[in-house]
Amino acid sequence: MKDKKIQPEVEIGVSIKKEFDATNWKPKTELGKLVKEGKIKTMEEVIRSGFRIMEGEIVGLLLKDLSSEFLEIGQSKGKFGGGKASVWKQTQKKTAEGNKPKFQTAIVVGNLDGFVGIGKGKAKETVPAREKAIRKAKINIMKIKRGCGSWVCHCGTNHSIPFVVHGKCGSIRITLTPAPKGSGLVIEDNSQKILRLAGIKDVYSRVKGTTTSKLNVVNACFDALKQLSVIKVRKENEKILGIENGNEK
Numbered sequence: 001m002k003d004k005k006i007q008p009e010v011e012i013g014v015s016i017k018k019e020f021d022a023t024n025w026k027p028k029t030e031l032g033k034l035v036k037e038g039k040i041k042t043m044e045e046v047i048r049s050g051f052r053i054m055e056g057e058i059v060g061l062l063l064k065d066l067s068s069e070f071l072e073i074g075q076s077k078g079k080f081g082g083g084k085a086s087v088w089k090q091t092q093k094k095t096a097e098g099n100k101p102k103f104q105t106a107i108v109v110g111n112l113d114g115f116v117g118i119g120k121g122k123a124k125e126t127v128p129a130r131e132k133a134i135r136k137a138k139i140n141i142m143k144i145k146r147g148c149g150s151w152v153c154h155c156g157t158n159h160s161i162p163f164v165v166h167g168k169c170g171s172i173r174i175t176l177t178p179a180p181k182g183s184g185l186v187i188e189d190n191s192q193k194i195l196r197l198a199g200i201k202d203v204y205s206r207v208k209g210t211t212t213s214k215l216n217v218v219n220a221c222f223d224a225l226k227q228l229s230v231i232k233v234r235k236e237n238e239k240i241l242g243i244e245n246g247n248e249k
């Protein structure tokens with residue numbers, strides 16, 4: 001190791017933060033209309049309402065500080081740069097007119113404060129694939145419980161996760177475990193991005209299975225996070241585990 005500059009944590013991947021302008025948005029769903037009219041003001045209300053989010057604009061409007069990052073699900077081709085992780089997964093379809101390439105990408109969106117979603121997009125060109133992925137990531141957004149379930153730390157704040165969760169996809173089995181403050185995200189790069197955008201700072205992990213399919217690892221990680229959204233915790237345990245209430249701030 002030479003005196004290489006240590007990169008700041010947030011600079012991994014490409015961030016494409018942008019503010020959503022709702023003036024020209026014409027909502028198609030009932031939920032969309034309620035949000036645009038201002039009758040539903042927060043994402044927590046959306047979740048409580050039980051409506052399914054069908055329009056990415058809803059999330060764009062209610063979560064202003066949303067960031068997104070590409071996940072590296074593909075490998076670049078070529079003699080020299082080949083084999084490097086890439087955000088594009090390329091597929092070829094052989095047709096009478098020749099090879100038709102398609103680009104697939106996966107994107108994570110989050111507000112670094114408990115809301116996170118991932119989405120995949122496939123298209124003939126990179127830009128529409130990215131747009132599709134962002135839209136799907138917004139639609140898939142969920143609120144997760146953060147906390148501190150580490151017996152070593154036991155600090156009662158929400159820097160980690162409140163309990164152990166498991167996720168799976170294909171042959172991949174992933175386990176996320178609460179970690180004490182300062183441990184960082186002890187997990188592979190893509191999952192690191194997902195957890196970081198969700199607002200989790202410390203976590204231990206274990207991954208089993210064939211990790212060559214990066215998309216499976218990503219899906220398994222998201223599957224594990226789903227448990228943090230679904231599993232109910234008793235009121236008296238919430239404080240002990242450092243879980244913030246689901247109420248709007």
Ligand SMILES: [Zn+2]
Nearest residue numbers: 148153154155
């Ligand atoms: Zn702690």
